[in-house]
Amino acid sequence: MIGKLKGLVDSFGDDFVLIDCGGVCYEAFCSSRTLQALPRVGEAAVVFIETIVREDMIRLYGFASEGEKGWFNLLMTVQGVGARVALSILSVLSPAELSSAVALQDKAMVGRANGVGPKLAVRLVTELKGKAPTGPGIDAGTLGLQAALGEGVAPSAIADAVSALTNLGYSSAQASAALARIVAREGDGVPTEKLIRLGLRELSN
The missing domain is CATH 2.40.50.140 (Nucleic acid-binding proteins)
Structure with a gap:
């Protein structure tokens, strides 16, 4: 082999x-x-x-990368996803972005790929939930926060800050990744207003 x-x-x-x-x-x-x-x-x-x-x-x-290969194999475990569709998804999303989309249950992000309709996008994020392969490009802390956001169990201040940042034009994956880094430094007791301010600073670097 x-x-x-x-x-x-x-x-x-x-x-x-x-x-x-x-x-x-x-x-x-x-x-x-x-x-x-x-x-x-x-x-x-x-x-x-x-x-x-x-x-x-x-x-x-x-x-x-090994991470891209791991996602290729994982994507093909979903009914309706063959090699062609898996490569199409990996053409528009990096392994880190795909991990974020699954953790956040962001079907629109996955649906950007050619050959992925609305029903398949829902099936992908649903069936792959919690199954993202480990690899370079995204850390456990970021995935943990994104999973909490996707399940609706993230602290309200963080959820509100992510919502505010996405309203300003950032993707939910970018916003949650930035806030995960902030929470790792500052702790999880930071109020929404400060999270938004620090998030904007983080995203502008």
């Missing part, structure tokens, strides 16, 4: 990259985020690989 490819970028397609590993070129299908993050043709690259075997094909899927 191929777990990772280390080689030179040979060429790109619309939705795949060819990695030259000692003269053998492997075709790996990737999200647009991963394709954009890869180096230029002729340069060294590392791609994490998931191999899917069907009766009529063997296909490699490539990822920029």
Whole structure:
């Protein structure tokens, strides 16, 4: 089983990259985020690989990180999500953003991906609740606060501050992540007005 490819970028397609590993070129299908993050043709690259075997094909899927690969596999546990839809979701949301969307039960955020209609978006955030893979890009404190917000059990001052920040144009994921950092520094007894002020400062940095 191929777990990772280390080689030179040979060429790109619309939705795949060819990695030259000692003269053998492997075709790996990737999200647009991963394709954009890869180096230029002729340069060294590392791609994490998931191999899917069907009766009529063997296909490699490539990822920029273990976290993205973990989400790919987790997404496909949801009915109606195949490899194509999973890559579409990972093309518009980073692993950290996807973790936030699930924790916050933000179906609109997931629904931005091509191929994800309203019903599937609801199914995704519902079935994946509490199942986000661990990995770089988001910490447990942020996910904990976002889960509390998604379940409606976060302290009212924090919930009100998140609402105020989202009304100012920030996403709920950005607002809750900023407030999680503030609460970690200041404690959870900070009044709403101060949370909003500190949140704006945090988000402007």
